[in-house]
Amino acid sequence: MILKPYDDEVIKKLNVTAVKIRKHVIEMLYRAKSGHPGGSLSAVDAIVALYFHHMRHNPKKPEDPNRDRFILSKGHAAPTLYAVLAECGYFDVKELKGLREVNCMLQGHPVSLYVPGVEASTGSLGHGLSFANGVALAGKADDKKYNVYVMLGDGETDEGQIWEAAAVASHYKFDNLTALLDRNFLQIDGNTEDVLRLESVRDRWSSFGWHVIEIDGHDIGQIIDALLKADEHKNQPSMIILNTVKGKGVSFMENNVDFHGVPPNEMEYKLAMREFDVLQRRLEAS
Amino acid sequence: MGKEMVNPRSAYGETLIELGKKHPNLVVLDADLSKSTKTILFAKKYPERFFEMGIAEANMISTAAGLASCGKIPFVSTFAVFATGRVYDQIRMDVAYSNANVKIFATHGGISVGKDGASHQMTEDLALMRVLPNMTVFAPSDATQTRRIVELMATNKGPMYARIGRASTPLIYKKEELKDISIGKGMITKDGEDVSFIACGTMVDHVLDARKILSKEGINARVIDMHTIKPIDKKLVLKCAKETNAILTAEEHSIIGGLGGAVSEILAEEGLPCRFRRMGVKDIFCESGEPADLFEKYGLNAKHIAKVANELIR
Ligand SMILES: Cc1ncc(C[n+]2csc(CCOP(=O)(O)OP(=O)(O)O)c2C)c(N)n1
Numbered sequence: 152m153i154l155k156p157y158d159d160e161v162i163k164k165l166n167v168t169a170v171k172i173r174k175h176v177i178e179m180l181y182r183a184k185s186g187h188p189g190g191s192l193s194a195v196d197a198i199v200a201l202y203f204h205h206m207r208h209n210p211k212k213p214e215d216p217n218r219d220r221f222i223l224s225k226g227h228a229a230p231t232l233y234a235v236l237a238e239c240g241y242f243d244v245k246e247l248k249g250l251r252e253v254n255c256m257l258q259g260h261p262v263s264l265y266v267p268g269v270e271a272s273t274g275s276l277g278h279g280l281s282f283a284n285g286v287a288l289a290g291k292a293d294d295k296k297y298n299v300y301v302m303l304g305d306g307e308t309d310e311g312q313i314w315e316a317a318a319v320a321s322h323y324k325f326d327n328l329t330a331l332l333d334r335n336f337l338q339i340d341g342n343t344e345d346v347l348r349l350e351s352v353r354d355r356w357s358s359f360g361w362h363v364i365e366i367d368g369h370d371i372g373q374i375i376d377a378l379l380k381a382d383e384h385k386n387q388p389s390m391i392i393l394n395t396v397k398g399k400g401v402s403f404m405e406n407n408v409d410f411h412g413v414p415p416n417e418m419e420y421k422l423a424m425r426e427f428d429v430l431q432r433r434l435e436a437s
Numbered sequence: 438m439g440k441e442m443v444n445p446r447s448a449y450g451e452t453l454i455e456l457g458k459k460h461p462n463l464v465v466l467d468a469d470l471s472k473s474t475k476t477i478l479f480a481k482k483y484p485e486r487f488f489e490m491g492i493a494e495a496n497m498i499s500t501a502a503g504l505a506s507c508g509k510i511p512f513v514s515t516f517a518v519f520a521t522g523r524v525y526d527q528i529r530m531d532v533a534y535s536n537a538n539v540k541i542f543a544t545h546g547g548i549s550v551g552k553d554g555a556s557h558q559m560t561e562d563l564a565l566m567r568v569l570p571n572m573t574v575f576a577p578s579d580a581t582q583t584r585r586i587v588e589l590m591a592t593n594k595g596p597m598y599a600r601i602g603r604a605s606t607p608l609i610y611k612k613e614e615l616k617d618i619s620i621g622k623g624m625i626t627k628d629g630e631d632v633s634f635i636a637c638g639t640m641v642d643h644v645l646d647a648r649k650i651l652s653k654e655g656i657n658a659r660v661i662d663m664h665t666i667k668p669i670d671k672k673l674v675l676k677c678a679k680e681t682n683a684i685l686t687a688e689e690h691s692i693i694g695g696l697g698g699a700v701s702e703i704l705a706e707e708g709l710p711c712r713f714r715r716m717g718v719k720d721i722f723c724e725s726g727e728p729a730d731l732f733e734k735y736g737l738n739a740k741h742i743a744k745v746a747n748e749l750i751r
């Protein structure tokens with residue numbers, strides 16, 4: 152493993168990138184007049200850390216057999232993935248304007264067939280970890296050095312398939328696999344603990360044979376450290392529990408279940424953009 | 438003059454409340470979509486008879502079968518894609534094979550789901566459910582008919598599946614017009630002799646519009662609302678074949694295996710000299726977009742239907 156050193160400057164740059172991605176997300180959803188702000192915003196910092204710092208990937212060679220892979224199992228956070236892929240250079244940033252429109256590339260949920268950089272078609276929850284297992288298994292079988300990262304929603308882990316996959320990953324000792332759980336405590340019908348209790352999340356994954364790390368999912372330094380630890384860990388798959396805030400970055404969307412699947416209206420859009428501008432200036436001045 | 442638009446999902450939720458009052462055995466299960474399917478209305482009124490199952494649809498179906506085995510009348514709701522394809526084996530074994538009294542009521546069927554994209558636009562559910570022995574399959578066309586179908590599901594025994602769309606749709610019927618509605622009996626919504634449209638779900642409104650376009654050209658189309666896809670009203674299909682000599686089916690579903698499939702099976706076996714076209718999704722995955730844009734692109738709006746009907750009878 153090559154350790155990529157990072158310092159305050161690197162973190163600052165990544166934080167600025169995260170604001171840029173959040174702006175894209177809100178703009179895309181406002182334009183599309185549909186989509187999922189809450190879970191897109193909570194996922195930003197981890198996906199930014201992966202693509203802009205941690206993963207070995209080349210936007211000019213999206214099919215490179217040795218690339219690290221990222222699978223967005225919670226496919227409704229597609230806007231975040233699309234914005235990140237576009238800013239990395241997988242496709243033209245202009246495509247973001249066509250999100251969810253007829254005759255455009257960017258579908259409401261990710262489709263691997265149409266979008267360079269999208270590894271798996273998702274949107275039906277619960278499949279991504281199994282898919283990631285397949286990629287990890289192929290990596291082991293072919294003696295490849297790539298790592299597989301997969302992001303799950305916390306509500307998504309209600310699905311039985313997640314636990315089938317969790318058992319397989321530890322049984323086969325997939326130490327080339329790291330899952331990231333967007334632990335924002337909300338799904339659609341309410342708080343995850345009221346809908347279908349998940350706690351203790353940490354104990355559940357440990358008892359399934361996983362190496363568990365728990366961090367602040369909006370602290371990019373912590374995210375990078377956790378990813379490095381996960382990569383280094385041998386003989387077990389790793390689960391990084393990202394403690395996050397649904398709607399992170401927009402005051403009135405934060406922890407607000409109503410913004411799971413409702414886009415901002417014009418006033419909300421403007422307010423959100425203003426909040427991002429303030430944040431961006433503060434970060435750049437720091 | 439605009440049409441009166443009503444959301445069939447609200448009609449479903451409201452009817453559940455009425456039925457809940459009449460049937461103390463009626464229970465409702467949902468998989469983290471109660472705000473979308475509108476089972477939340479029932480949940481608020483009868484919290485002790487509503488079971489939130491989380492995002493775990495397979496478990497939900499088998500649980501419903503267990504409830505039914507104890508005399509409950511479970512209504513199970515989620516989006517059509519998760520209510521059928523995702524849980525097919527659970528439905529096959531625990532519901533259909535066991536002839537369990539489970540009512541699967543799915544919302545967000547078809548391409549009018551719109552912007553969420555093909556992952557969420559279920560266009561194979563009618564086929565999947567139709568092929569299962571013991572299963573009754575409905576696709577109501579408006580909010581009024583949705584109410585009546587939900588009542589029929591609650592009061593008749595056996596495994597049943599119904600699907601409605603996401604969007605609000607024009608009201609086609611007044612309550613009185615549906616007092617005689619029954620399972621397996623199609624409705625002649627508008628009579629005509631030149632061509633028969635046999636449609637279900639949201640497409641009934643589209644063929645009614647196509648009928649208006651055709652009437653300006655002197656063509657008098659019959660409109661059949663085939664709310665029950667299975668058992669299909671074979672008598673009515675044959676009557677249309679004989680009386681109009683031309684049938685066009687329309688559904689927000691694959692042209693394979695659903696309404697068009699069912700009608701073509703009847704026509705082929707009877708060997709009637711009837712011109713025939715299926716309109717629906719032509720064995721492809723569609724895409725994200727405004728429903729109106731999708732109906733235009735995939736040839737399912739009134740204009741396209743009228744054109745195909747015109748060609749069919751020329
Ligand atoms: C199999 C399946 N069932 C239901 C849905 C509908 N749905 C979309 S998002 C969502 C809630 C997801 O909650 P969570 O995983 O916590 O995501 P986040 O909070 O990160 O948005 C549901 C139920 C789906 N997409 N797939």
Ligand SMILES: [Mg+2]
Pocket residue numbers: 304305306333334335336337338
């Ligand atoms: Mg969540």
